[in-house]
Amino acid sequence: MSAVAPSTATPEDERLQALHDTWSTPPGWRGRLTAVNHSTIGLRFIVTGLAFFLIGGLLSMFIRLQLAWFGNEVLDPQRYAEFVTMHGTTMMFLFAVPIMEGFALYLVPKMLGARDLPFPRLSAFGYWCYLFGGLFLYSSFLFDAVPDSGWFMYVPLTDATWSPGLNADFWLIGVTFSEIAAVAAAVEMIVAILIGRAPGMDLRRIPLFAWAMLVTSFMIVFGFPPLILASILLEIQRAFGFVFFDPALGGDPLLWQHLFWLFGHPEVYIIFLPAAGVVSMVVSTFARRPMVGYTWIVLALVGTGFLSFGLWVHHMFTVGIPLLALAFFSAASMAVAIPMGIQVFAWIATLWAGRPWLRVPTLYLFGFFFVFVPGGLTGVMVAMVPFDWQAHDSHFVVAHLHHVLIGGLMFPLFAGLYYWLPLASGREPSESLSRTAFWLVFIGFNLTFLPMYLTGLLGMPRRSYTYLPELGFHWLNLVSTAAGFVLAVGMVAVLVDVALSFRHGPRARRNPWRAGTLEWAMQHPVPNFNFASVPRVQGRDALWADPMLAEATSRPDGLLGDARHGVRELIGSSLLDARPEQVIRVSGPTWLPLVAALVLAMLLACFIAKLYWLALAMALPLFAVLWRWAWTTGDPGGPDAVEAEPGLVLPTQGAARNAPGWWALVMSLLVDGSLFASLVFSYFYLWLGTEAWPPAGIAIAGWPAAITSLVLLAACAGAAQFATRALRSDARGRAAAGWLATGLLGTGFLVAQAWAMAPTGAPGTHAYASVAWTLAGFHIVHVLLAMLFAAFVAARLRRNLVTAARPLEARVTAGLWRYTVAQGVLAWGVIHLFPRLA
Structure with a gap:
């Protein structure tokens, strides 16, 4: 019998191997389909964006060939309109925004000194929605129903009268589907940058690309909902006979333009600001000095984000808007050049004060x-x-x-x-x-x-x-x-x-540009966990401030260097000064994002095929997948606290006050609030264009029905508050009863709301009825969602997964109920109170 050779692995080698095992992705096609690591998802966004870029570029070549000489017949008028529409749509929605989000998904965690993003499954789900949305849009070629009304889809050219086929439907549903990815990535970026930074990286040390992505993500949160709403309204009009944009029945085609350009002009800066962040990073590295005017650049990014929302009429100067309003928007359009100019001068000053290194990235600069x-x-x-x-x-x-x-x-x-x-x-x-x-x-x-x-x-x-x-x-x-x-x-x-x-390029040494930001601290190939030990940052350009930092992050002997728990862990930090506050446990490879996106794609395919009942039935498997997703989030059943490094014990996110799930709720409600505000804007915009609101023949609900619905809605808030207080006292039975009570009261509210809306009549009779029913329906969806959340928390209470020490899901549900009740009160005032005062 031969003697067994003693192991030569050191404790450090064993910890590194444990990290690799914990953060690994299964090999083969299974791993490719279930991967959730931010580097993998970011590269997929970039590669897919470049593929759509090539397709959009090919369409543009046909356009240019048609225009090369008068009388050309390369494309007939119909095909030319289709190619122009698809070229613009591809470049704006399937290339420009997704590819910069791909850069952000790949780079931002590395720049922040993080191992991953706080919601890796959300990133993967966003990618699949983006891919399926693009494929959905281009499948219109297979059905000879290619969108042909321009990338801005102006009505009335796109309503059912002038576009009776499926052309506009493919655009409306495909683009809206792909925009889910943009919104998901925005929520992910905001939470990661706010609470996912390495210790020591306070707000004054965040890399400028991350600052640009933070501002851009907030712009997406507020800028994309108006277009999403416009697409939903137009699709509802085409599918169910609503009349938001029909001037004969109180609608207005210009409402589409207002909603579209409320998105469309911020979109220009949503595209540009990440690119400006790239310029700032490259300029500093190749000038070989820190960026001149760091604070001014950050203020310029924030200022550009604010000003961009006051420019949408810039695209509507010829539609007959009063001259005084035109003067305001003209001034705002020129004012946005000021923060843009600040950045340009800062870049030039940095190059002027440095020692520029002329390489290929510098040429593109x-x-x-x-x-x-x-x-x-x-x-x-x-x-x-x-x-x-x-x-x-x-x-x-x-x-x-x-x-x-x-x-x-x-x-x-x-x-x-x-x-x-x-x-x-x-x-x-x-x-x-x-x-x-x-x-x-x-x-x-x-x-x-x-x-x-x-x-x-x-x-x-x-x-x-x-x-x-x-x-x-x-x-x-x-x-x-x-x-x-x-x-x-x-x-x-x-x-x-x-x-x-x-495959064939010469091998690069570590940090070949001698850059100062944390992404260059990693080895090649970059491990899935990025850093063996989470770095502690001591300066704005971390590697220039501490030349030994790169070596320190490669050794698994620091913060989160021990992976013996077998769970993927991130550090959650405080908002302002980036002190370690919590350990965030995230998911590994899973089928859930792909399955959820596939079910959603099938639902939308049924809708565009006008199989509405089948589309409604697809909501059941979608609900089942999302329930499973929520149930397995955040290491359920795991410890309330873990040792992040010797002597430092931190709570896990279920027990932390500043949990990423809470921030995700806040950001999601900002998205939803922007959507709701756009709908209320539509209501009052249409009111301004009519003499009688509501018109003759449409009644308003009587006070008994209206007040009953309001009282039941307020009672839901009271039940949610009762359940929250009971959980704080660790009375889980009373807390579960409180959450179940919100479901019963919510059901009563739905019945009362149907009673109150009955006098409004059919939505297709007038724009007032269309927008009133849409407002009511919008809020009903939120009530149903809040009821599902309450049932989820009650189920978690029964399994002892929500406790007084781990109240995150209950806090999120209570926050959702408070928002839903506040939104309902505003909707109630718009529907039932305002017409009586107007």
Whole structure:
């Protein structure tokens, strides 16, 4: 019998192996479908975004071929309208926002010194919704029902009268489905940045890309709901005969434009601000010095976010809005240039005061400066009402849009792609191919879009599939088309270069750019857990402030270095000064996000096929999946506190006051509040356009019915408060009874609300009835959701998973009930009280 060799593994090796085992993803197709790690999901967003970018670019090449010369027949008018619609929709909804969110999902936890995001399953669910939404939209080609009304889908062109097919339905449902991903990623980013930072990373030390993503995520929270609401209203009108946008019955087509551009102009800055964050990171690294005016840049990001919500009428100068209002929005449109200019001057000052290192990312920075500044100046031009009246709907606006969006996104995107490529791949790209691709992109871009300013000034309208030779701008169009192909070759070269570098590029050393932020502290390949020990930050540029930090984070002997629990753990920190407050236990690989997205996709497919009862039935399996998801969140049955490092015992999130689940509720309710505010805005906007509100023939509920519904709703709040107090006293039986009472009272409220709404009549009779029923229905959905939450907490109480020491689910449910009651009171006032006072 041979002797067994003694093990040579050290305790440190064993702890590292435990970390790898805990954070590993199963191999093969099962692992690919169940992965939830932020690096994997972020890379999937980036790769999928680039794939949609290629598809959208291919559509644009057909558009340019059609416009290359007068009388061309590359595309017929119908196909041209479809390609223009799908090109714009793809670039705005399936490329620009998702790819920057992919960068954020991949990079932000690493920059914050975190191991993962606080809701990894939510990130995975968001990715599948994004992918299925894009595939859903492009499946319209299989049914010969391609959307053809422009990427902004103006009514009445998109209502059932003028678009009776499924074209608009594919757009409305596909885009709304994919927007779930954007909202999910925004909630994830906000919670991660607020309470997921490494110890010592206070608000003054957050990397500027993370600041940009924090502001962008708040903009998504408030900016996306108006478009989501507009899409829902139009789909309801098309499917069920509501009349929100029918002027003959009290509706108004301009309501769509207001809701769309309440999203659409912040969308420009939702795209640009993450790119600005990339520029700040790359400028600081390649100038070899900290960023000049850090605080001013942060204030500029926040200021841009605020100002962007006051500019939506910038796109509606020609619809007949009063001149005084136009003057206000024109001034606001020019004022937003101030915070943008602050950032540009800070970048230039940093390069001026540093020692710039000319590498490929720097080339894209200089290309960005050259392209974006003229694009911004043309934005000031179209912000002036008299000029906009002349340039509106011309190719001048097309040139400006591409100058700002491509110049403001694509050049920083490629700079960031080359900058972080060694981190993601462990390899470096080909220097010669990279530089060649840059010059092709730079020359091709400018020669493609600069002539469009001239064609626009000469009178060429946008969205027109041909033009007359007498107009005299066919040579300019030919130059644009030829240059467009040069640009396309350059972009393909960039993507080929990046793809080849993952396999054939020379191996990169650790932190090849000698950068100062935490993402460069990691080894190659980057482990799934990012850091063996969660770092403690001592300066704004952490690696410059502490050169030994990278080595310290590689050893599993510090914060969360011991993975003996076999559970994925993150540090939750305080909001202002990033003190360790809790240990957040997160999920590993699971099928739940994919299954939930698939069931939701099937529900929407049934809806677009007009199988409404089957779509309603699909809500049952969706509910079952989400119930299972909620039940397995946060390590149920785990300890109330764990030892994060020797001598430091922290509560787990179920027992922590500042839990990520609570912050997720707050952010989700901000999204929902924006949706509700947009619906109330629609109500009062339609009221302003009618003489009688409600019109003759539509009655308002009597006081008995209205007051009964209000009293029962208030009683729900009282029952929720009773249950919360009972749990604090550890009287779990009384707490469960209180939550069950909210369900009974909620059922009574639903009956009373149906009684109160009965006199309103059919929703299709008038816009008042449409919006009143929608408001009531919107709130009824919230009551049903709050009732389900209450039943969930009651079930958890029975299993001893919610206690006085672990009250998170009860706190979340109580918060949801308080919000639902407050929303119901406002809706009650709008529906039952305001018509009596108007």
